[in-house]
Amino acid sequence: xxxxxxxxxxxxxxxxxxxxxxxxxxxxxxxxxxxxxxxxxxxxxxxxxxxxxxxxxxxxxxxxxxxxxxxxxxxxxxxxxxxxxxxxxxxxxxxxxxxxxxxxxxxxxxxxxxxxxxxxxxxxxxxxxxxxxxxxxxxxxxxxxxxxxxxxxxxxxxxxxxxxxxxxxxxxxxxxxxxxxxxxxxxxxxxxxxxxxxxxxxxxxxxxxxxxxxxxxxxxxxxxxxxxxxxxxxxxxxxxxxxxxxxxxxxxxxxxxxxxxxxxxxxxxxxxxxxxxxxxxxxxxxxxxxxxxxxxxxxxxxxxxxxxxxxxxxxxxxxxxxxxxxxxxxxxxxxxxxxxxxxxxxxxxxxxxxxxxxxxxxxxx
Numbered sequence: 001x002x003x004x005x006x007x008x009x010x011x012x013x014x015x016x017x018x019x020x021x022x023x024x025x026x027x028x029x030x031x032x033x034x035x036x037x038x039x040x041x042x043x044x045x046x047x048x049x050x051x052x053x054x055x056x057x058x059x060x061x062x063x064x065x066x067x068x069x070x071x072x073x074x075x076x077x078x079x080x081x082x083x084x085x086x087x088x089x090x091x092x093x094x095x096x097x098x099x100x101x102x103x104x105x106x107x108x109x110x111x112x113x114x115x116x117x118x119x120x121x122x123x124x125x126x127x128x129x130x131x132x133x134x135x136x137x138x139x140x141x142x143x144x145x146x147x148x149x150x151x152x153x154x155x156x157x158x159x160x161x162x163x164x165x166x167x168x169x170x171x172x173x174x175x176x177x178x179x180x181x182x183x184x185x186x187x188x189x190x191x192x193x194x195x196x197x198x199x200x201x202x203x204x205x206x207x208x209x210x211x212x213x214x215x216x217x218x219x220x221x222x223x224x225x226x227x228x229x230x231x232x233x234x235x236x237x238x239x240x241x242x243x244x245x246x247x248x249x250x251x252x253x254x255x256x257x258x259x260x261x262x263x264x265x266x267x268x269x270x271x272x273x274x275x276x277x278x279x280x281x282x283x284x285x286x287x288x289x290x291x292x293x294x295x296x297x298x299x300x301x302x303x304x305x306x307x308x309x310x311x312x313x314x315x316x317x318x319x320x321x322x323x324x325x326x327x328x329x330x331x332x333x334x335x336x337x338x339x340x341x342x343x344x345x346x347x348x349x350x351x352x353x354x355x356x357x358x359x360x361x362x363x364x365x
Contacts, residue, residue, distance in 0.1 A: 009145070015103075018067075020064070028058030034094055036053055039077060040229070042085045042086065043087075044247075064094040065094060071102060077229075086120060100143055111154060129145070206343070208337065213337075218285070233253055235284050236250070240271070261285075263281050265280060265293075266294075267280055304350075308341060317335075
């Protein structure tokens with residue numbers, strides 16, 4: 001085993017950032033074939049593709065430069081936890097000024113993934129260099145100052161990486177088992193809801209959902225209008241996948257849409273798999289893959305509607321109808337609107353909601 005070297009990023013690596021071709025010059029982007037990275041791309045972990053491209057004209061008329069493949073990228077700023085995050089660039093690409101490529105100066109550190117794991121381990125320390133969670137960004141000087149400790153023996157770097165790869169593979173397996181347990185929990189939750197709502201149907205008159213609930217679909221702005229960084233006058237565009245992860249943040253101009261939702265709204269995933277997901281908890285504009293269920297709150301409270309739409313009877317019905325309908329690739333809106341809901345008094349609805357909420361911790365355990 002070789003000796004370990006104490007150094008810093010600036011001594012061992014060259015840093016290269018990029019730039020943004022003028023957005024007022026569409027000819028810089030037309031028929032672009034050069035991948036152009038923005039801060040949101042850092043969340044891909046291994047960057048093999050991106051959503052944005054520029055052409056040679058845009059490259060030559062900006063500070064963007066082609067970066068080599070198999071280097072590490074770090075985010076200088078970005079929304080949420082992006083600042084200080086790292087990714088492995090597996091393709092040649094250009095980037096904007098929010099990212100920096102870290103390129104070895106010599107042959108001491110020829111295992112990019114060793115640097116990747118090292119910088120991941122220093123994530124919180126790196127963020128603190130620029131004020132932690134506040135809005136200040138990192139800069140080239142701060143990146144150069146990051147302390148870096150590494151073995152001077154390449155096989156030793158590779159051995160450490162192989163060990164970490166093996167450990168993370170075990171973690172991924174554990175996550176898979178956890179997700180399987182979550183699916184069992186969801187099935188148990190479904191059976192609890194079925195029992196509750198079967199009794200509600202027996203005790204109360206039911207009417208079509210359309211009588212007291214509006215279902216409003218979202219809108220789909222063109223990708224050319226997307227921003228991958230939060231800017232003044234922009235709002236988050238919510239997609240189905242965003243209810244599971246913040247890895248793909250997208251923003252649009254707030255005045256470009258009229259379809260908004262907040263954390264308490266009842267949202268429906270129109271497309272799958274799985275079709276007919278019942279979602280809530282995010283605020284922003286919502287895209288065409290989502291519908292908002294808006295109850296007349298003088299008759300139906302939102303929490304009651306939320307749990308009602310998750311019960312097995314309506315889930316099985318809407319999913320089966322949507323799969324059978326010719327040419328229908330998502331939730332059949334007419335079938336959903338015609339489905340009947342049993343409506344107790346508002347006071348009884350709240351009692352039902354309280355019963356369900358009390359059961360959730362027990363189910364989770």
